[in-house]
Structures are given as C-alpha cells and as structure tokens.
Amino acid sequence: MSTGSQKNISRGLEDLGKIGERKSLGQHVFENLKGAIVKGDIPPGGRLIESRLAETLGISRTPVREAIHKLEREGYLRKLSRGGFSVLGLSLEDVEETFGIRGVLESYAARLAAQNHRKTDLKPLEKKIKLYQKHLDCKDLDALPDINTEFHDLLYALSRSPKLIHMINNLRDQIYRFRQLILRDEKMAKMSNEDHKDMLERIRQRDADGVERLVRDHLTRGKKAVMDSYDELE
C-alpha cells in the first residue's frame, strides 16, 4: 500500500488516539465520586449506599464496590455500622496540618513571585480577580472555589519553582475542600478577593516581606473560618 494510503489510515483512525487513556468503569466511578466529595457536592456526613449508587448509575455493584473501597482506603469514606459508607470530614488535625504547611509553602511561593515576576505576568491574575468579583457581584458563590483555585495556581506558577508547586499540589484536594467551605460565606468570599487584590499589589511593588505577611494573614483567616464552621457542626 502506498505511503499516502498509510497516512490516510492514520488520519482516519485519529479518533482512536485516546486508546492509551482507557480506564475501567470502576476507575471512572472512583474519580467521579472523589471529585464530588472534594467539591463538596457530597458533603461530610453524607451517606453512600453501594446498591443505590449502582442503580442510579445503571451499572452493576462490582465497579461501584471497587470505587467505594478505594475511597475508604484513601481516607475519604468510612464504613457505617448500619450499612453504607459515610463521607469523612477533614479532622481538626487535618486543618492544623494543612493550613500549617500551606502557610509555609504558599507564603514562600508568594515571596518568590514578588521577586521573580515580569510585568506582563500579572495580567492573568488581574483577570482572575475581575472574574471572581463579577461572580461575587451576581451572588454566584458556587463558581468562586474554582476561580479562587485558578488565582492561586497562577500565583504558585510565578514562583517558577516546579518542586514547590508540586508540594503544594499534594494538598490540592484538601485545600479545595476547605475552599468551598470558606467561600460559601459571602463575607468571607468578599474578604478573600480583597486579600487577593492586596497580594497582587504587593507583588507588583516587589514587596516580598509584605506579600508574605499578607498570605499568612489570608490563610490564618481562612483557617479560623474553617474552625468556626466545624464548631457549628458540633
């Protein structure tokens, strides 16, 4: 067969290019349940019933079972004595640990951003702040956790330290869970964007000490909000 035809076969089959990305059904279920937990769609305390999930999804219990057990192993669910599984909240220890590490890593990332950024680097951050404000003004609080995350991702990126970014991202899911908790409160949501504006200004002024302090204060306030919401649950 001529090479022309060979190329056409390749082109005709380009839709199969995703073959390498094949995942089992159980893996799909796992990823989606995890995402729902992390985003708060299935809140802490929420109960999951294996047979009900399978029925809802129109699949057998086997892949659901596989997914649920993996989530249990990874600390997202705990087995209930009365049947089913419950979504675990993050413990107070988790809060202390996560915000502690964030305080160190993110303030350092901000410091590096203040020192290393180029002028044009700040435009995407400005855009995120504006987008956040727009959604906030419309009372669209559900959109804020994602936009907030994007703002912080951009900030981390300005550190130009892949290892640091990687370390912060190890906490990504816990951070997101806290974020969606904090940003449910409109007042906290407003303060958050004010903090972001202040951070951006300190970075622009190349005030490394100043932005580091702001980031620490930002996280301290966030941590307190989480602790307060835990008190409300008790």
Add this chain to the structure above:
Amino acid sequence: MSTGSQKNISRGLEDLGKIGERKSLGQHVFENLKGAIVKGDIPPGGRLIESRLAETLGISRTPVREAIHKLEREGYLRKLSRGGFSVLGLSLEDVEETFGIRGVLESYAARLAAQNHRKTDLKPLEKKIKLYQKHLDCKDLDALPDINTEFHDLLYALSRSPKLIHMINNLRDQIYRFRQLILRDEKMAKMSNEDHKDMLERIRQRDADGVERLVRDHLTRGKKAVMDSYDELE
C-alpha cells in the same frame, strides 16, 4: 440523607451519565475503520493488516480482529489470499442499485420540499450553498463531501416525511462513498453546487415537477461520474 444531598450526589456524578454509552474497544475500532472506509481515507483496494493495525493503535490484535471480521461480514472488506484484508469498492451493481433508489426517493423528497416548505426553511440551504462555494473557491475539496451531505440532509428534512428520510438514510454510507469520489473532481464539484442552486430556486418557486427533474438529472450526472471513475480504475 436529605434530598438536597441526594441531588448533589446526582450532580457530582453527571460525568458518569455516559455509562450507558459504553462501547467495547473492538466496537470503537470497528466504527472508526468503517468511517475511514466510508470517507475514502482508506480507499477501495487499500490493504489492512491485522497485526499492523494493532501495533499502530497500541492495542492487542483481539479487538482489531473482531472489528475486521465484522467489517468483512458487512461487506466492506474481503480477505486476501496473500494475507490481510482489502477494502472493497462498491460494485457496478451497487452503483446501479443505489442511484436507482436515490433517483426515486430523493426526487420525491424534493417534490415534497417544493410543496411543503415555509419561506424561512430555505435559509439554512442557502447557507450551505454559500459555505460550499467558499470551500470550493479555496480549492478545499476535502470539506465538500460533508457540506454536500448537510445540504441534502436539509433538503430531505423539508419533505417532512420521517419514513422517507429513514429509507434514504439506509443508503447513507454508500451515498457518502460515491459523494467523496465524485467531488474529488473540481469540475464535478462546481456543477454540483450549480445544481444545488437550481434546486433551491425550483423549490422556492414551488415548482415540484421542475425540482424533481433537476434532482434526477443531478443524480444521473453523479452516477455517470462514478461509472467513469470505475473505468479509470480498470
């Protein structure tokens, strides 16, 4: 669990909504190979080697084998004595049969379109003619079969006869194979759009007899082009 949480679980899992659409790997391969054959990316006479395809796709021979055998059963491939499979062209009988049936069904659909259409119905057809012309002017002949197909689909739709449309669509793949053969030739491609413009005008004038004649002539010319290209292959 409150119904609110139940709703959130459903929302969190909406990505799994496509579960019902699961297909085996072999089915994916089958559909993509068939598509490539129908579109002419793998032309008649093209040779397919099971083990080579598997290697190219990065999968085992088993799903490829399943797909190839299904294509053979459905008349797209034939087994070669020297190994591998060859893409079947459509036989002269296929040509006669397909264009014969098209002549009857599509001219009737056009007749109905002339009688039944509303003024605004013709705008999408005008758009397709313009789009076709644009691509033709740029010598982008590869895009023409799809646009041509969309034009005819819109025309069939104006018949407002679901059973008729369904019957025409039973020949959809053969029709497409002829179409990409015919429209390779720039002169034929030009004449095709002129025919479309004439058809649209006859429809606009509610000239049922006229448009029926035009459609028959259009198909007669197309059939001749296919026959001529078969002569060239011998």
Add this chain to the structure above:
DNA sequence: AGTTTCTTGTATACAGTATACAAAACAGAC
C-alpha cells in the same frame, strides 16, 4: 526443494463486570 518471513487462526490466561445467593445488622411488632 528448502528455508524464512508474514499473517491469520486458535488456545489460554487474566481483568473487569454482572448477577445470584449468603450473611450480618437493624427496625418493628408482639
């Protein structure tokens, strides 16, 4: 004629999923 290469056919193993039945725990009635 013999050997090598190419390609498909076939068999077996394994992973993933569906489904049926068993087991355990809880709720309610008496």
Add this chain to the structure above:
DNA sequence: GTCTGTTTTGTATACTGTATACAAGAAACT
C-alpha cells in the same frame, strides 16, 4: 426478649473482552 422482615454488604460464579503465546498456512527468496 424473641421473631420476622428489610436493608445492605460479602462472596461466589459466570460471562465478556482483551492480551499474549504458539500453531498453521501461504508467499517470497535462495
């Protein structure tokens, strides 16, 4: 406290889809 029914998970088995190894057949080459 006992019994029954319900709910839910645990376990076993069957089936499908896929990967892979080896056999078989045909063509090409020497």
